[in-house]
Amino acid sequence: MQNNFLEISEIIFLTLKVSGTALLISVVFGISLGFFVALRTFPGKKILVTAINTGMGLPPVVVGLLVMIFLWRSGPLGFFEWIYTPIAMVIAQTILATPIIAGLTLATIQSVPQKMIWQARALGARGWDLVWLLVRETKLSLLAAVMAGFGGIISEVGAVMMVGGNIKGETRVMTTAIVLEAQKGNINFAIILGVFLLALSFSVNLGLTLIQQKVRKS
Amino acid sequence: MKRFLAWLLLVLFLFSAPLLAASKSIILATTTSTVDSGLLDVLIPIFEKQTGYKVLTIGVGSGMAMAMGKRGEADVLLVHSPKAEEALVAGGFGINRRAVMHNDFVLLGPLDDPAGVKSLNGAKAAFGKIASGGVFFISRGDKSGTHAKELSVWPAKTVLSNLWYLESGQGMGATLMIASQKKAYTLSDRATYLSFKDKVKLVILSEGDTALLNPYHVIEVNPAKFTKVNAEGARAFSDFIVSPAIQKVIAEFGKEQFGGSLFFPDAK
CATH class of the missing domain: 3.40.190.10 (Periplasmic binding protein-like II)
Structure with missing residues (x-):
């Protein structure tokens, strides 16, 4: 039991580390990309928007396969020696979460009344000022985008299994541990891990929701 | 904004530093x-x-x-x-x-042995009976060592039709769980079977043949x-x-x- 407890806490820590890092990177890339596409006009914009929308539903195993091929020793990025490390998992999860956050950000910003943007511009808001104004106006939806991105990666198993290898203490996270324990027939341990995963997901979302609702009041 | 970015970089650095250290x-x-x-x-x-x-x-x-x-x-x-x-x-x-x-490998199946292979001599005979017996056989189907062994045991000209021959495409443990749930036969290495014995309703029906080493x-x-x-x-x-x-x-x-x-x- 003592051992199980140690193992679970190790797995939870690693899950938070991997998905947390991936979420941070995705938030930066996703929100920037969403803003850029929403506010600028450029040739091929419709194609890019379509690509982002497609990316929101990327099959995780395909992402896992591609990341694996790239990171393999014989692959183009093999010299980094990232395959079967948490870095590989962060990369895969970032690729999965960025389009989700970008797509929802894009939709959010595009649904801001155009009149408001004109007005802000007329009053002299430029560049970062305008972005900052829009962030403040759309905080609620942007946080929802972050939550959706988090939900997409914390629950993902196929890609992290492929690029991480499910190595005990190294790349074994909640989802891959559940798959392994269920395969080993340790259903009880798998269920315990499942409960912990749900609790983890709930508490992270609770945190984000509290921020969101606090924002709403102020 | 600048402070946020600084924090972000710090956090990223803290997370990635220990990851990069493991070169040996x-x-x-x-x-x-x-x-x-x-x-x-x-x-x-x-x-x-x-x-x-x-x-x-x-x-x-x-x-x-x-x-x-x-x-x-x-x-x-x-x-x-x-x-x-x-x-x-x-x-x-x-x-x-x-x-x-x-x-060694062991041929596993349900306790009541519906195909009646338990009394047969040798692994090939047992496999032949399963192929004609109207029961399910779960194959690993993943080019694993167990899969290669299983393919080598079927008597020549056995048609592995998907009516009774099911490929799980998964590891040994998962395949045992599936065989147990479907009341099917399967080939397993003894080590994995022994460590799963309490969790599956499968018994050894053929063992000891040199073909199963x-x-x-x-x-x-x-x-x-x-x-x-x-x-x-x-x-x-x-x-x-x-x-x-x-x-x-x-x-x-x-x-x-x-x-x-x-x-x-x-x-x-």
Whole structure:
């Protein structure tokens, strides 16, 4: 039991580390990309928007396969020696979460009344000022985008299994541990891990929701 | 905004620094049976303590493990698919193939044995009866050592029709669970079966045939072919697993929990 407890806490820590890092990177890339596409006009914009929308539903195993091929020793990025490390998992999860956050950000910003943007511009808001104004106006939806991105990666198993290898203490996270324990027939341990995963997901979302609702009041 | 970015960079740095430090590592590609049975959970910590290497154990089927060896994606292999292993060494992808241990395969099925194979002599006869018996057989179907063995046991001209022959495409443990749930027959290595005995409703219906022997070999991936292979680490692991002390650990493994050895040492 003592051992199980140690193992679970190790797995939870690693899950938070991997998905947390991936979420941070995705938030930066996703929100920037969403803003850029929403506010600028450029040739091929419709194609890019379509690509982002497609990316929101990327099959995780395909992402896992591609990341694996790239990171393999014989692959183009093999010299980094990232395959079967948490870095590989962060990369895969970032690729999965960025389009989700970008797509929802894009939709959010595009649904801001155009009149408001004109007005802000007329009053002299430029560049970062305008972005900052829009962030403040759309905080609620942007946080929802972050939550959706988090939900997409914390629950993902196929890609992290492929690029991480499910190595005990190294790349074994909640989802891959559940798959392994269920395969080993340790259903009880798998269920315990499942409960912990749900609790983890709930508490992270609770945190984000509290921020969101606090924002709403102020 | 600037403060936020500074924090972000700090957090990223803290997370990534320890990840980049582990350079003295080897990739061990091996079969699901050595992982699922828990043997490597015992051996790897001893090896890491003795040598300071970090072992990245990738538990896949023998087929995938050898494919990784063929591409130089692993440093050392611990596998059980003799014919494919010989081809790998002959092709110059692997060197220094050494016998590590063996156990044997057993034919498993439901307790009431609807196909009636228990009284038959020899594995081939039992498999022949299953092919004509109107029962399900679950194959690994993943080019693993177990899958290769199973394909070699079917009598010539057996048609593996998908009406009764189902491929799980998963590891040994998962396949046992499926066979148990579907009241089907399946072929398993003895080690994995013994460690699953309490969790599945399957009994041994055919065993002891020499055709069902299951030898494991360790193979180092040829560093002359792939410059990125950690040859020193691979040799260290290979020497470690055939050393007398570790062979003894292998022989003792599982005795306490299962009342008998799961693997029998083979190194000379």
